[in-house]
Amino acid sequence: MAARLKLTDVSLHFGGISVLQNVSLEVEPGAVFGLVGPNGAGKTSLFNCISGHYRPSSGSIRIDDVETLAVHSSRLAKVAGLARTFQHPALRLEASVLENVLLGAHSHLPGGPVSWALRLPPTMRREREARAEARDLLERFGLAWAADIPADELSHGLHKGVELVRAMMSHPRLLLLDEPAAGLSHAEVESFIASVRTMRADFDLTIVIVEHHMGLISALTDRVVVLDHGAKLMEGTAAEAQSDPRVVEAYLGKEVADGDAA
Numbered sequence: 001m002a003a004r005l006k007l008t009d010v011s012l013h014f015g016g017i018s019v020l021q022n023v024s025l026e027v028e029p030g031a032v033f034g035l036v037g038p039n040g041a042g043k044t045s046l047f048n049c050i051s052g053h054y055r056p057s058s059g060s061i062r063i064d065d066v067e068t069l070a071v072h073s074s075r076l077a078k079v080a081g082l083a084r085t086f087q088h089p090a091l092r093l094e095a096s097v098l099e100n101v102l103l104g105a106h107s108h109l110p111g112g113p114v115s116w117a118l119r120l121p122p123t124m125r126r127e128r129e130a131r132a133e134a135r136d137l138l139e140r141f142g143l144a145w146a147a148d149i150p151a152d153e154l155s156h157g158l159h160k161g162v163e164l165v166r167a168m169m170s171h172p173r174l175l176l177l178d179e180p181a182a183g184l185s186h187a188e189v190e191s192f193i194a195s196v197r198t199m200r201a202d203f204d205l206t207i208v209i210v211e212h213h214m215g216l217i218s219a220l221t222d223r224v225v226v227l228d229h230g231a232k233l234m235e236g237t238a239a240e241a242q243s244d245p246r247v248v249e250a251y252l253g254k255e256v257a258d259g260d261a262a
């Protein structure tokens with residue numbers, strides 16, 4: 001079931017530097033939510049707080065009734081149904097696309113290292129099922145043809161697709177996508193938009209996207225939060241954000257927003 005994400009007064013400091021200041025937001029179950037803002041606004045840092053890679057200096061982050069700050073990041077997939085992708089996909093390049101996708105199943109496969117090492121029958125049956133599921137997911141996302149190819153033979157755009165399928169293998173209830181369109185061609189962005197629409201139609205999950213590509217944000221999100229200098233500047237639809245003078249000013253600088261630089 002899709003998860004509800006609730007952040008309350010999340011702040012993050014590195015030494016004397018304030019990176020996030022009292023950020024609060026709530027994402028409804030099943031929503032596609034955008035996190036936008038200029039470079040250095042704190043978007044990835046906020047993602048890192050949600051996924052447990054950074055520990056906020058103060059505040060609360062809840063995925064349904066799980067207070068994530070009380071759970072080790074390595075357990076958030078299992079305990080809270082969290083999965084994420086990264087700005088730069090981290091695939092095992094020498095392994096096949098299928099093997100990379102299978103790595104995403106680890107949070108819900110039964111048995112520990114011993115049962116895998118002994119190749120116990122229930123473990124082997126579950127592995128066969130996971131392989132079938134991985135091939136099915138690759139098919140849905142138009143990547144079935146690449147299943148047995150080493151990942152390093154694929155383009156950057158296809159790596160992002162493989163990373164998305166790998167994240168889906170963990171059966172996420174909350175999926176964080178960090179700049180999925182970065183480095184993609186126009187055609188690849190269109191294909192990515194279609195993939196997210198497929199996910200939304202076929203799976204019950206909540207999606208949060210950090211992205212600079214406003215075309216993608218407009219096409220996919222129900223609501224957005226705009227961050228600037230680590231603080232929440234506004235919340236609304238993508239269209240409202242794009243026409244909000246405070247947002248235009250944050251992106252372009254006050255002079256341009258006022259028309260002085262023309």
Ligand SMILES: Nc1ncnc2c1ncn2[C@@H]1O[C@H](COP(=O)(O)OP(=O)(O)OP(=O)(O)O)[C@@H](O)[C@H]1O
Pocket residue numbers: 014019037038039040041042043044045046
């Ligand atoms: N581990 C860290 N140590 C020190 N400062 C950090 C660390 N991580 C992020 N920052 C700082 O926090 C600020 C926000 O960075 P962050 O990457 O979260 O912004 P962003 O909105 O995701 O930017 P971009 O759109 O360029 O990816 C930056 O000033 C960055 O230098």
